[in-house]
Amino acid sequence: xxxxxxxxxxxxxxxxxxxxxxxxxxxxxxxxxxxxxxxxxxxxxxxxxxxxxxxxxxxxxxxxxxxxxxxxxxxxxxxxxxxxxxxxxxxxxxxxxxxxxxxxxxxxxxxxxxxxxxxxxxxxxxxxxxxxxxxxxxxxxxxxxxxxxxxxxxxxxxxxxxxxxxxxxxxxxxxxxxxxxxxxxxxxxxxxxxxxxxxxxxxxxxxxxxxxxxxxxxxxx
Numbered sequence: 001x002x003x004x005x006x007x008x009x010x011x012x013x014x015x016x017x018x019x020x021x022x023x024x025x026x027x028x029x030x031x032x033x034x035x036x037x038x039x040x041x042x043x044x045x046x047x048x049x050x051x052x053x054x055x056x057x058x059x060x061x062x063x064x065x066x067x068x069x070x071x072x073x074x075x076x077x078x079x080x081x082x083x084x085x086x087x088x089x090x091x092x093x094x095x096x097x098x099x100x101x102x103x104x105x106x107x108x109x110x111x112x113x114x115x116x117x118x119x120x121x122x123x124x125x126x127x128x129x130x131x132x133x134x135x136x137x138x139x140x141x142x143x144x145x146x147x148x149x150x151x152x153x154x155x156x157x158x159x160x161x162x163x164x165x166x167x168x169x170x171x172x173x174x175x176x177x178x179x180x181x182x183x184x185x186x187x188x189x190x191x192x193x194x195x196x197x198x199x200x201x202x203x204x205x206x207x208x209x210x211x212x213x214x215x216x217x218x219x220x221x
Contacts, residue, residue, distance in 0.1 A: 029177035030073055031084045031122055033169065037067040038183045040132065051186040056138045056146055064132035064167065064185055069125040084122040086179055088171040090115050091130055095163045095187075108163050109137040116169070132165055132185065148191050161189040 040052035043060030047053075054062050070086045095108040104110045112134055120126045137143055146159045165185045172178055 029084070029173050029175070029179055031070050031086065031173065031179065032073055033086055033088075033120075033171055033179040033181040034069045034071060035066055035169070035181045035183040036069055036125065038167065038185050039065045040185060040187075041065060041129075043133075052132070052188070053192070054133055054138075054187055054189045055192045056143050056189055057191050059135050059138045061131050061135050062133040062187075063129055064165075065127055065129045066167065066169065066183065067125060067127050068120055068169065068181060070120045070122045072122065080122055082121075083174045085174050086120045086122075086171040087174075088116045088118045088120065088128060088169055090170050091128075092168045092170070093132055094166045094168075096166060097163055105141060107142060109133070109140070109143060112137075120171075128169070132167070133187065143189055146189060146191050159190065163187050163189070 039048055039050055041048050041063040042053065042055070043062045044055050044058065048065075052062055052064075068088070070084070072084070090113060092111065092113045094111040095104075096102045097108060101107040112131075114130060116128060116130060118126060118128050142161060146161060148159070163186075165187055166182065167185060168180060168182045170178070170180050
C-alpha cells in the first residue's frame with residue numbers, strides 16, 4: 001500500500017506540472033508582459049493601419065506602434081508593487097516569408113535591434129513607437145531590387161515583396177527579472193507609383209507631336 005501511495009503521489013505531481021501554462025514558465029517574474037495591439041505608420045504619408053504598405057522610393061523609414069500591458073501572473077494576490085513595474089529596454093525585428101525563403105540580405109531584409117526606454121506600471125498599459133523598417137534597408141537587397149527605372153524617372157514598379165515582421169520586446173522589472181513579449185506585423189514592399197507620377201504619365205502619353213516635311217518644288221523653264 002505504501003508503494004501504491006508513493007506512485008500515486010508521483011503521478012499527481014507529474015500531472016500538475018504538465019498543466020502549468022507556458023506563460024508561467026517563460027520568466028521568473030510575478031508579471032506578464034502582454035502585447036494587445038500592433039499598428040503601423042508609413043514613413044512617407046504617415047498613414048496608420050493594422051498592416052504596412054512600405055514604399056521603397058522615396059527612402060523613408062517606417063514605424064510601428066505597439067500597445068503593451070503588464071499584468072500579474074496570479075490575479076488573486078495584490079501585485080501593485082512598483083517592484084513589478086516593467087522597463088521596456090530594447091526591441092528586435094526579424095523578417096520572414098511564408099514560402100520559406102528567408103535568407104537575410106537576399107530574400108528578406110536584415111534583422112534589426114534598437115534600444116527603448118518606456119516604463120509600464122503593473123496593471124497598466126502604454127504605447128511604444130519604434131522603427132520597424134530602417135532607411136538603410138531600402139538601399140540594400142532585396143528591397144533595392146524592387147526599384148523600377150523608366151523614362152520618367154523612378155516609380156511604379158510591378159515587383160512586390162510581402163514579409164512578416166516578428167517583433168520581440170525585451171524588458172526588465174524593477175526587481176531585475178527579465179520579461180519578453182512577441183507579435184507580428186505584415187509588411188508589403190513595392191515601388192508604388194505616386195499620384196504625380198501617374199498624372200505625368202497620362203499627360204505625356206496623350207500628347208502627340210506631328211512633324212510635316214515639305215519637299216522643294218522644281219522649276220520648269
